[in-house]
Amino acid sequence: RRYQPGANLLPVDAAALPGGGTLVLERDFSLLGGFRGRLAHVADPAAPVLAGETWLEMPGDIPAENWEGVAAARTREGALVVLVSDDNQSPFQRSLFAVFRLD
Numbered sequence: 863r864r865y866q867p868g869a870n871l872l873p874v875d876a877a878a879l880p881g882g883g884t885l886v887l888e889r890d891f892s893l894l895g896g897f898r899g900r901l902a903h904v905a906d907p908a909a910p911v912l913a914g915e916t917w918l919e920m921p922g923d924i925p926a927e928n929w930e931g932v933a934a935a936r937t938r939e940g941a942l943v944v945l946v947s948d949d950n951q952s953p954f955q956r957s958l959f960a961v962f963r964l965d
Contacts, residue, residue: 866913868900874929877943879964880936883907885943886914887932897926901945924960940964 867873871888878884884907889899898921902914920926924945931946941964949955 863910863912865904866911868902868914868916871899875932877932877934878907879903879934879943880941881964884912885917885932885934886912887929887945889920889929891928897928899929901932901943918962925958927958928955929960 865873865886867886867888871890873886873888875887876884882905884904886902886904887899888902889897891897900916900920901918903917904912904914918924920929927947928950929945929947933944933946935942935944943962943964945958945960945962947956947958949957
C-alpha cells in the first residue's frame with residue numbers, strides 16, 4: 863500500500879484512533895512560507911491507496927509550527943488527540959502541545 867499525502871506535504875507521524883481509523887500528521891517547510899501542514903483521517907487503513915480526509919489545517923485551525931508528533935488515546939471523557947511541536951532549540955520556533963477531544 864501507499865499513502866497519498868496532501869499537495870506538497872510529507873507524512874511525519876501517524877496514530878491509530880481508539881474507535882478505528884488512523885490519523886496522519888503531514889507537513890512542509892519553506893524559507894519564504896514557513897511551516898504548514900494538516901492532520902488527515904484515514905478511515906480505512908486496509909485500502910489499497912491510503913488517502914486522508916483533512917481534519918485540521920496548519921496554519922488555520924492551529925498555529926503554523928514544527929508539528930511533528932501525533933498520539934491518540936481513549937479517556938473517560940472520550941478520545942483525545944495530542945499534537946506536539948519541537949522548537950529545535952531555535953528562537954524562531956516553539957515547543958507546543960495541542961490537545962483535542964473527539965466527540
